Amino acid sequence: MNGPTNSLDESGGPRRRGPRSGGDTRAALLRAAKEVFAERGYERATVRVIAERAGVDPAMVNHSFGGKEKLFAAAVELPFDPALVVETILAGEAESAPERLIATFVSVWDAHADGFAALVRSFSSTAAAAEMLRTALSRFVIGEALGRLGIDQPGVRGGLVASQIIGLGITRYTLRLEPMSTADPAWLVAVLAPTLRRYLFDELAPPSARD
Numbered sequence: 001m002n003g004p005t006n007s008l009d010e011s012g013g014p015r016r017r018g019p020r021s022g023g024d025t026r027a028a029l030l031r032a033a034k035e036v037f038a039e040r041g042y043e044r045a046t047v048r049v050i051a052e053r054a055g056v057d058p059a060m061v062n063h064s065f066g067g068k069e070k071l072f073a074a075a076v077e078l079p080f081d082p083a084l085v086v087e088t089i090l091a092g093e094a095e096s097a098p099e100r101l102i103a104t105f106v107s108v109w110d111a112h113a114d115g116f117a118a119l120v121r122s123f124s125s126t127a128a129a130a131e132m133l134r135t136a137l138s139r140f141v142i143g144e145a146l147g148r149l150g151i152d153q154p155g156v157r158g159g160l161v162a163s164q165i166i167g168l169g170i171t172r173y174t175l176r177l178e179p180m181s182t183a184d185p186a187w188l189v190a191v192l193a194p195t196l197r198r199y200l201f202d203e204l205a206p207p208s209a210r211d
Helices: 022-044 047-054 059-065 068-076 082-089 094-111 113-121 126-148 154-174 185-201
Strands: none
Touching: 022 047, 022 059, 022 068, 022 126, 047 059, 047 068, 059 068, 068 126, 082 094, 082 126, 094 113, 094 126, 094 154, 094 185, 113 126, 113 154, 126 154, 154 185
């Protein structure tokens, strides 16, 4: 007598049948979320597709993580508490936000350099990791802080700042390129703050789509 066979989900992967333990469910959802978010981006990745990739009921996303946003944050595995970073960025006037942003991220990531490098390696490519990080930082950290500081266009400006911060992280901790890899944090703040100041305070035209 032949044993049961697994059906295929819409992504082509096997759909696992039968009950899972809570730990197995969380692990399966995290694996699937990393794949689907990297493939589709945050907006186009649906709870249904992630659950099907993991072989579980879509309701388990809410049960295990509290929704898509929290599942995304868990999948990215930021090596710091986003809420604490937001509060640090908010500890001052808007005019000094560029310096605080750089100083905060360098301080946090210097303390978790191996964690940053491991985070990048955990995705299928550096590009996939950078996009996941950009979304996480611009949505949950930088955009949140800029909005609370009263800076206009926090989404667009947050995306620009996140790209600069992620580039710093990749060159300093993953690729270890000079002068970024061994530069003193105060030097990084002095060199990079003018760029962030333009991103935060200069007038911005609406972003246009690439041809």
